[in-house]
Amino acid sequence: MSDVLRVQWTIIAQTAPQPWLTCSRCGEARRFRSSDKIRVNANGKRIDAWLIYKCTGCGSTWNRPILERRPVRTIEQGFLTALHASEAVLARRLAFDVEGLRRSAARVEEFDDALVIEAVLSASTMPPRQLEILCRVPKPVGLRLDRLLANELRLSRGRIRGLAETGDLVVFPSVSSLRRPVRDGMRLVVSHLFSAACRPPA
Numbered sequence: 001m002s003d004v005l006r007v008q009w010t011i012i013a014q015t016a017p018q019p020w021l022t023c024s025r026c027g028e029a030r031r032f033r034s035s036d037k038i039r040v041n042a043n044g045k046r047i048d049a050w051l052i053y054k055c056t057g058c059g060s061t062w063n064r065p066i067l068e069r070r071p072v073r074t075i076e077q078g079f080l081t082a083l084h085a086s087e088a089v090l091a092r093r094l095a096f097d098v099e100g101l102r103r104s105a106a107r108v109e110e111f112d113d114a115l116v117i118e119a120v121l122s123a124s125t126m127p128p129r130q131l132e133i134l135c136r137v138p139k140p141v142g143l144r145l146d147r148l149l150a151n152e153l154r155l156s157r158g159r160i161r162g163l164a165e166t167g168d169l170v171v172f173p174s175v176s177s178l179r180r181p182v183r184d185g186m187r188l189v190v191s192h193l194f195s196a197a198c199r200p201p202a
């Protein structure tokens with residue numbers, strides 16, 4: 001007999017992170033959005049590649065370096081072909097590479113709009129008293145843990161904080177604050193959930 005309900009939440013970021021940069025045409029800091037276009041400049045045996053961003057105010061472009069003067073022979077062939085073709089899948093993957101973006105831009109904004117797909121991993125054999133949520137986050141997302149849980153469990157964020165304070169919500173690996181964004185592989189364990197007035201997850 002088990003009173004634990006195990007589910008998996010796959011959290012799919014919808015909006016790629018955006019750098020804040022000083023736009024020379026707007027004359028102030030603006031958010032820049034990926035155009036999902038890649039530009040390549042091959043010069044003999046070396047290659048440069050950029051992901052093109054556009055100012056959300058005026059459309060001016062910013063070229064984010066992806067490769068700088070890299071010897072062509074050191075680049076994997078599939079990657080090289082995708083760069084030259086400005087493949088949408090690659091452009092999107094690069095746009096979500098927040099660590100790479102941070103190397104080129106001091107200030108990066110992440111967004112919390114995400115699609116959450118729920119799946120039951122193992123159902124409880126009796127009315128569940130504990131909910132274990134395994135989080136899969138294929139692309140980094142700025143979605144805070146408290147907001148994710150509040151949205152999906154239909155509880156207030158205050159109630160989520162209360163559960164954490166009483167030890168009825170535990171995050172593995174532990175985080176300093178529920179305001180931290182959800183990351184791939186996190187496990188959220190909620191106890192005494194169904195004694196609370198809330199919707200049991202489907």
Ligand SMILES: [Zn+2]
Nearest residue numbers: 023026055058
């Ligand atoms: Zn601008």
